[in-house]
Amino acid sequence: MTYRLNLIGIGTGNPDHVTFQAAKALNNADLILIPRKGDSKADLADLRRQILAQVLTRDVTLAEFDYPVRDDSGDYAEGVNAWHDALAAVWAETIARHPAAQEVALLVWGDPSLYDSTLRIAARLGAETRVVPGLTSIQVLTAAHGITLNEIGRAVVITTGRQLREAWPAGADTAVIMLDGKCSFQHLDPKGISIWWGAYVGMKEELLIAGPLAEVGAQIIETRARARADHGWIMDIYLLRKDLLIT
Template sequence: MYELNLIGIGTGNPDHVTFQGAEAIRAADLILIPRKGENKADLAGIREQIIAQVTETQPTIAYFDIPKRRGDDGYLQGVDDWHDAIALRWQRTIEAHPEARKVALLIWGDPSLYDSSLRIAARLDLQPVKRVIPGITALQALTAAHGIPINDIGAPYVVTTGRRLRDEGWPKEAQTTAVMLDGECSFQSLEMADYDIWWGAYVGMKEEILVHGPLDKVAEDILATRAQARADHGWIMDIYILKKRAK
């Protein structure tokens, strides 16, 4: 039996790793690092940088390749099958290191907010003891970077995905919506003159890019900036907040 530590590492800035997270990294016998192809090699490199920064004696690192997600049978079935495939990669990689008693994965952002690591861990054949170390989320980093609170006084807000914004439109009765996991700039599906946007890419990192303003005025700038950043880095992680404008 082994202990599986899911460690939130923030948005890519090593300074965002908490003392608790750093201690869990130092205590690990084995750290799994995913590889997502040559164009996204920076993502593995950032994890390696964090490990080197918080450890004096580097733990054993094992790499595994992330399988491609298929959508032949619909989105939800595709995600379900993909999670099965990832869990199998985790399991095989861990089984190759039977001496490891503390196994860790460094999770982008936080394991509990729009991340599926906990769901994937639940699919492992032999259920390990699970320990979750929270991290700074992209949503926290975005609001901090723009210097704004996400909610109005006494008002709720909604966190959703780009896919749902496209398919279902603006969340009912929401005044403020944070949109994550949006590779298609789904704000374009809205009546853009009705909203203000606070957008950020690589938030919290040295590459951070921020845009804020009336959505109808800055949408084209965001689209162009996002496309150029993705071309420059080979990958992009972005997030944004939309608020309804007062009429």
């Protein structure tokens, strides 16, 4: 039987981030996929279950699957593509065990359209796919710090730590860094740069630090390491902005 795959953005872990549209889609599902990423990240699967416990108003079948491990030993792009192939295969195998399911749902942190590979993996299945947008960690970060994403008439670049380690994004005064497990801001000359950092943004564990990069960079590195050790996982994001002289 054919099925439709619903990719549902659920925000950054706070059940209050789940929109009415997302809740409706989850309650309309016949099957909800729950990824497991090993014992060290068991809290992430638990968090999905907690969100579902608050959102679901009817019994829906949950199917858990283990995440394949990405091979980082070779070429980056080739490793990612192979990993996505493996993920698509696991999704397909898990869904195939529930042949009666017509509406299949997968909860996605943030929004499926932004710095997330769920859509690319879903394309490998060849099934009809629907996206339900969600709050992004960028929105929650800027709200938590009470700042705007951009300066007037200025460009913003959203990128990764790997790219930041190569160079500051060309043509932008503001950079939002996602998927950075190495605190890549420490490779920059901090003079004239401010940072707004957040971990577990929007959750009860939320941590926020902001200020001149030269003054708070070391504090962020220390705080991040301690939080990751305490929780076994961390999701964080930060915004960097070059200081501008306004005339």
